[in-house]
Amino acid sequence: MTDKTVSGLTEAAEPPHYHGHRERLRQRFREAGAEALADYELIELVLFRAIPRRDVKPLAKDLLKRFGSFAEVVAAPAARLAEVEGMTPAAIVEVKVVQAAAVRFGRGRIARRPVLSSWSAVLDYCRTAMAFAEREQFRVLYLDKKNALIADELQGEGTVDHTPVYPREVVKRALELSSTALVLVHNHPSGDPTPSRADIEMTKAIADIARPLGVAVHDHIIVGRDGHVSFKGLKLI
Incomplete structure (x- = not known):
């Protein structure tokens, strides 16, 4: 009507x-x-x-x-x-x-580009993809010898304060992809990106396994609602 x-x-x-x-x-x-x-x-x-x-x-x-x-x-x-x-x-x-x-837009900005020279785009992408997730997620950016992105893979999702990470599986996947470098990324749903002791120990374990196999860990980024931290910036790598 x-x-x-x-x-x-x-x-x-x-x-x-x-x-x-x-x-x-x-x-x-x-x-x-x-x-x-x-x-x-x-x-x-x-x-x-x-x-x-x-x-x-x-x-x-x-x-x-x-x-x-x-x-x-x-x-x-x-x-x-x-x-x-x-x-x-x-x-x-x-x-x-x-x-x-x-x-998808953020991933496109870093695809096939040298990650280390596009660091602000990498950080933007990581925050967009993970910063507001309600559970912890662990992501690995696999890079080639020119530090271009080969693969971006979500390795696992856990609880609000923990994600199980298996260092040998992370490095095994790098070898499968012929990756020579990694950037590790995870989020803190609490909002505070400060690394925990477990975060530091896990990063060291991955780096120790990867190094003899010719795979470098360039950085580990933690993102949260309140910002991000870089292990390299904190001199933890």
């Missing part, structure tokens, strides 16, 4: 108020760019296509309140997103597509 009767007269029903808001928001994004939008407004843009017939501003603000920032909303597990009232399966897919695109 597209018409309504008022005092015996027929007039076109007005579109919902949020239709004009959506177009204004899209226009501001086109003209001023993402920096002109608040986090909740960017989330609104993500949700528009998945939820076409509802004002999504309250939902966007609920997501921010729940998770803390745009990055943390995008990185939140699908199961936790589903706990927020109003998040449909389609909306969750839209959010996770944004995360996948960000990770």
Whole structure:
């Protein structure tokens, strides 16, 4: 029904108020760019296509309140997103597509390029891929003799404060790939990237096994919500 009767007269029903808001928001994004939008407004843009017939501003603000920032909303597990009232399966897919695109973009910036001369891009990629994960993950960047990336592999995922790492398996995989250098990466879901004693001992164990086989450990990076640390920068390697 597209018409309504008022005092015996027929007039076109007005579109919902949020239709004009959506177009204004899209226009501001086109003209001023993402920096002109608040986090909740960017989330609104993500949700528009998945939820076409509802004002999504309250939902966007609920997501921010729940998770803390745009990055943390995008990185939140699908199961936790589903706990927020109003998040449909389609909306969750839209959010996770944004995360996948960000990770893929970051990986593309370091693929087939000398990693050591693209260090800021490496750090950006590691933070995008892992900093907001709710469980510890351990990742290895395998490099060739020119320090270009051969493979980026997630070796394991553990609990909120521990991931099992098997040094011999890490080095075995390097030999399978004909890799001559490694960059180790893991995250601290607590947010604090300070290395633990176990982190230091595990790094030393991998380096001690790799060195006689001609495989160098260039660095071990720990990322968290509060930043990152480099073992090389701390002179732990």
